[in-house]
Amino acid sequence: MARTGLYKSEVKKARDTLLAMGRRPSVDAVRIELGNTGSKTTIHKYLKELEEEDGGAAVPSRTLSEALQDLVERLAAQLQAEADAQVLSARSAADSTTSRLQTEMEALRMTAADLSARLAKTDGARLHEAQAHEQTRTQLQEQTAASHALELQVRALNERLAENEQHRNSLEEKHQHAREALEHYRTATKEQREQDLRRHEQQIQTLQAELRQLRQEAIVKQEEVTRVNQEGVRLVAELSHSQQALYEQRSVAARLQQKLDTLQELANRNQMLESQLVDRSAVNEQLQASLARAEQENATAAQMLQKVEIERAALQAKLEAHESISAELRAHLRDTEPSPRKNRQSES
Template sequence: MARTGLYKSEIKIARDALLAQGKHPSVDAVRIALGNTGSKSTIHKYLKELEQEDGGIDASKPSISDALQDLVARLAAGLQQEADAQIEAAQTRYDAASAQQRADKDALQQANQMLTTQLEAVRTELLAQTAAHARLATQLQEESTLRLTLDTQLTALKERLAEHEQHRASLEEKHQHAREALEHYRAATRDQRDQDVRRHEQQVQTLQAEIRQLRQDLIIRNEDITRSNQEGVRMVTELSHARQALLEEQTRGRAQEDQLAQLRQVESQKQRLEQQLREQATASEQLAARHGALEENCRRMEAQWHQSQLALAAAVARSEAQETLAAQLREFLHHTTAHQEAPAGEQGIPDGTRGASDS
């Protein structure tokens, strides 16, 4: 059990014994000599008093521990100052690098946002151009169908026109034959009448006696003339019918000419449609070229966006690596400072003040 107190005489005896043994009378050594009893502060106080009573012989000499403590304190202060300077410089570099990384990150994010917006705009325009191209393709298909229908109708109308032309030519030929026959009949009748008149005059001049016979002949001739007139009337009637048929054919010919004019209008409309088709084909080719250019621009923007994403990821990785390195540096400097300060703190405390109470 520990003793309740120590006396100055006991401390002096233990100190002298240690000095006689050639040992340094430290607080711990005196306490050990006393059987590990007593407070270190009390032992330290009595040792100081004994040193003062001895005339301060040892006081004029600085102890080795004090010199070491002073040296360690100066080294610690220098190391602390140097460490603070290094930490401050590292912190400054880290702050500058962090600010630059944040600025680069913000710039890359802005560029990424801009590229994303442009990409969306290009995609929207591409969808619009694709829809327009589909509409033009549908319209082109409809125009092609209409063109085939018009071509079919035009072919049928041309065939009907050829038939009408053939029929009209046949009627014209019949009408020409009728006119020729009529002219031939008129010439024959005229010749016949001339011959009859000449014969009649000769008979009147030379054959007065044969008037009765001539009258009978005249009656016969009159009957022939009557028949001829009837034949002429019939021929006139046929000519009238032929003229009526000619008028009807001319009417049909005018109708056919109207149809031909309509066909020409259809042909003109066909040519306009073909021009529109060519223009639409040209527009389709231009749209296809623009579509290809937009797709190329879209791929280029996607590549730029991918590169910006890679650059952003690299910048974030560098920033994280720098933050990790800065944290490791701070931890290293903290441990170094703590390691440097620990011995200085332990040596700066006198041996006699380490214990607070008797055991």
């Protein structure tokens, strides 16, 4: 791993060592002499500054191959620096875009989770309202059945009251007939007594016998009248009981009317609950549409992230291609560079 903090004095020392060994102080040679440490751009800059300081006197005349190799090394170093800058910029942009997309995706996930929670809460409220609606409907049906049964009871009691009224009228007619018969009997008895008194002297024996017979018949009639009166009293008592029952049935009918009013209020409340359920269903549909939009935005963000990854891979491939070209150029230069021994032979 290359160390940091390369000094100009270190580059100068490595260059002087290479010159003393009769080797050309190229960027790669200086870097190897430094132990493969330091940036090539920094080494090239320091070598250029040292060359300018020496005024070119300390550097021996270079051949065309050496000049070309130096030019290629400089171009390779500049290309490496530009590639590093582009890669660093691309990585920074990709990291920034990735961070931004991750933040947006996290926000979208939180929004989706919130929408899911709200949707679940809305579903729970809708289910609770549906259960309450069903319970109210069941109670309404039960109250309707009970009201119908009570109406049947009221109708039966009204019929029974009408029958009791007819029976009372019949008893009153019988009582009136008995009174008329008794009055008629009394009138006939009086007339008979007057006739008997006129014939008293002639038919004393017969009248006494008939009187005893009439007294017996009167006793029988009186007993019949007593029974009729007792029957009338009983009928009057039954009529009083019937009137009391009618009053109670009217009270029951009033309570039933109150229950019917309560059921009407429950029906109105049920209708209001159904309206609220329709409104909450509309809100539920809006939440589902928002969730669908959030999922679509999430998919778009994922596509953008994938596109950034593709661009990053392309830049990496481009960097690797540059490095491969630089390596080939270095290898070619090493192959074409003359060795120090051949140079000394040619000089001799």
